Amino acid sequence: MEGAKKEMLMIEKWLNQHNELYTTATRHPFTLSIRDGSVDLSAFKRWLGQDYIFVRAFVPFAASLLLKAWKESDDDSDIEVILGGIAALNDEVSWFKREASKWGVLLSSTVPQKANLEYCRFLESLTSPEVEYTIAVTAFWAIEAVYQESYAHCLADGSKTPEELKETCQRWGNDGFGQYCRTLQNIANRRLEKSREDIVSKAEAMVIRILEYEVEFWNMSRGET
Numbered sequence: 001m002e003g004a005k006k007e008m009l010m011i012e013k014w015l016n017q018h019n020e021l022y023t024t025a026t027r028h029p030f031t032l033s034i035r036d037g038s039v040d041l042s043a044f045k046r047w048l049g050q051d052y053i054f055v056r057a058f059v060p061f062a063a064s065l066l067l068k069a070w071k072e073s074d075d076d077s078d079i080e081v082i083l084g085g086i087a088a089l090n091d092e093v094s095w096f097k098r099e100a101s102k103w104g105v106l107l108s109s110t111v112p113q114k115a116n117l118e119y120c121r122f123l124e125s126l127t128s129p130e131v132e133y134t135i136a137v138t139a140f141w142a143i144e145a146v147y148q149e150s151y152a153h154c155l156a157d158g159s160k161t162p163e164e165l166k167e168t169c170q171r172w173g174n175d176g177f178g179q180y181c182r183t184l185q186n187i188a189n190r191r192l193e194k195s196r197e198d199i200v201s202k203a204e205a206m207v208i209r210i211l212e213y214e215v216e217f218w219n220m221s222r223g224e225t
């Protein structure tokens with residue numbers, strides 16, 4: 001390996017540097033309570049109603065990312081990956097409606113909480129054409145990865161996740177979704193490798209903000225407003 005640079009990929013490097021925040025987002029008391037079976041079902045229902053609102057706002061963000069990929073990407077397959085993600089979101093919206101009716105959560109009268117409104121507003125700001133593709137795709141990866149990591153943990157060895165919550169955990173914790181997140185991570189890493197220092201710094205700040213928003217989002221399940 002003479003002369004080979006032992007360089008770490010950008011996202012792996014950030015996850016090491018911001019490991020504490022990443023762990024706070026992906027091992028939150030709410031998802032840990034699902035995993036250990038102690039979850040308060042009213043907290044779960046609060047999360048469900050709020051996340052439906054979030055996902056509705058996530059769709060236009062994903063659509064804006066598709067447009068950026070079409071205009072700015074150096075690799076045609078990015079569009080297919082993002083389109084696959086949008087197709088999964090279509091499925092997800094239907095799933096939320098079914099799941100909400102199963103739990104007696106009335107989506108039409110669910111009021112978005114402050115943390116959710118702020119996160120959705122942030123997503124909307126990312127739809128601007130001024131936000132570069134590299135930044136937006138890194139954000140997209142981070143948003144999906146937190147759910148993948150959080151819910152996969154609820155299904156992993158030693159979990160006592162209640163039967164009626166396993167389907168929820170499967171949605172984001174399944175292997176296919178894990179592979180999809182790794183593909184997004186590869187896209188983001190590839191773009192970051194080719195990016196100027198200022199874009200890389202902006203992308204890192206973006207990941208940190210998203211992790212913070214995700215923590216606030218989980219916190220809403222406590223229902224303290």
Ligand SMILES: Cc1ncc(CO)c(N)n1
Pocket residue numbers: 051054055143144146147214217
């Ligand atoms: C808050 C939040 N973050 C990420 C995802 C992943 O899709 C989601 N559904 N909701």
